[in-house]
Amino acid sequence: KAGVTQTPRYLIKTRGQQVTLSCSPISGHRSVSWYQQTPGQGLQFLFEYFSETQRNKGNFPGRFSGRQFSNSRSEMNVSTLELGDSALYLCASSLGASWGETQYFGPGTRLLVL
Amino acid sequence: GDSVTQMEGPVTLSEEAFLTINCTYTATGYPSLFWYVQYPGEGLQLLLKATKADDKGSNKGFEATYRKETTSFHLEKGSVQVSDSAVYFCALSEDSGAGSYQLTFGKGTKLSVIP
Numbered sequence: 117k118a119g120v121t122q123t124p125r126y127l128i129k130t131r132g133q134q135v136t137l138s139c140s141p142i143s144g145h146r147s148v149s150w151y152q153q154t155p156g157q158g159l160q161f162l163f164e165y166f167s168e169t170q171r172n173k174g175n176f177p178g179r180f181s182g183r184q185f186s187n188s189r190s191e192m193n194v195s196t197l198e199l200g201d202s203a204l205y206l207c208a209s210s211l212g213a214s215w216g217e218t219q220y221f222g223p224g225t226r227l228l229v230l
Numbered sequence: 231g232d233s234v235t236q237m238e239g240p241v242t243l244s245e246e247a248f249l250t251i252n253c254t255y256t257a258t259g260y261p262s263l264f265w266y267v268q269y270p271g272e273g274l275q276l277l278l279k280a281t282k283a284d285d286k287g288s289n290k291g292f293e294a295t296y297r298k299e300t301t302s303f304h305l306e307k308g309s310v311q312v313s314d315s316a317v318y319f320c321a322l323s324e325d326s327g328a329g330s331y332q333l334t335f336g337k338g339t340k341l342s343v344i345p
Contacts, residue, residue: 120273149332159319159335172330206273208333215323215331216262216281221273 118143120209120222128228134195137225139207141188147171147212148190149219150182153204162205165190166212194227202229232257236320236336243310243343251305251339253294253320261324263287263296263303264333268317277305277318310343317341 121140129135141148150162161174165184182192188209194201204226208219236253243249255261262281266274278287283298292307303320320336 147331151333158337159333161332161334164330164332166330172332174332208274210331212331215325216279217331218264218276218279219323219333221266221275223273 120207120220122205122207122222122225124225125223126226126228128230129197130230131197131199133197134193135197135227136191136193137205137207137227139190139192139209139222141190141207141209142220145209145211145220146188147210147219148184148188149208149210150190150192151206151208152176153206153224154202159206162192197229199229202227232261232322232324232334234320234322234334234336236318237339238337240340240342243341245312245343245345246309247343249305249307249310249314249341251318251320251341253303253305253336255301255303255320255322257301257322257324259324261322263294264321264323265292265294265303265305266319266321266335268319268338270316274319310341312343312345315341315343 147166149164163173168184179195184190204224206224207222210219233256264279265277267277278289280287280296286295317338321333
C-alpha cells in the first residue's frame with residue numbers, strides 16, 4: 117500500500133506571497149491532519165479534515181486554511197506569507213474513527229520564506 | 231488543555247548502552263499514547279503505541295508502558311545501535327470534540343549513538 121505523499125517537497129517563497137501544499141492520504145483513509153514543525157515551537161496541530169469537512173482547527177491565524185476533496189486528498193493554503201511561516205509542514209492520514217488509531221505521516225513539505 | 235513533557239536532550243550514548251527517555255502527560259480524558267521517531271530529512275514514523283492503562287507497546291527492541299497512576303509513558307531500549315540515532319517524540323491523542331483526534335506532541339529528544 118502506498119504511503120502518504122506530499123508535494124512539493126521543497127518550496128521557496130517571498131514574504132507576502134501565498135502557497136498551496138498538497139497531501140494524498142493512504143488509500144481508504146478519510147482523515148487528513150496537518151502539522152507545522154519548527155525548531156522553536158516543535159510540532160503544532162493546524163487542522164483536521166474528515167469526509168471533506170474540517171472537524172478541528174489549531175491555534176493559527178486565518179491566513180492558514182485548508183480543504184479536502186471527495187477522494188480524501190487535501191490541500192493547505194497559506195496567504196500573505198511571513199518569515200515565521202518557514203517550517204516543515206507535515207500531513208498525516210488515518211481512518212478517522214478512533215483516538216487510538218495510528219496517524220501515518222508523509223515526508224513533509226519544507227517551506228522557506230525569504 | 232492537553233500537554234506532553236519529555237526530556238529534551240540531546241542524549242548521547244555509546245552503542246549497546248541502555249536508553250530511557252522520560253515522558254509525562256496531562257490530559258482531560260483517557261488518551262492513547264504514542265512514540266514517533268523522525269530520522270534526518272524525513273517525516274514521522276510510528277514506533278509504538280498504547281491505548282489503555284498498563285498496556286505495553288513494543289517495536290524494534292523499544293518498549294513503553296502506559297502508566298495512568300503516574301501519567302507517564304517512558305521509552306526504553308536495552309541496547310541501542312548507531313542506526314537508532316534520530317529524534318523521538320512522545321505524543322497523545324484524545325477526542326478533541328466533534329469526533330476529531332489530534333496529536334499533541336512533546337518537544338522531541340534527539341538521540342545520538344556513537345560506535
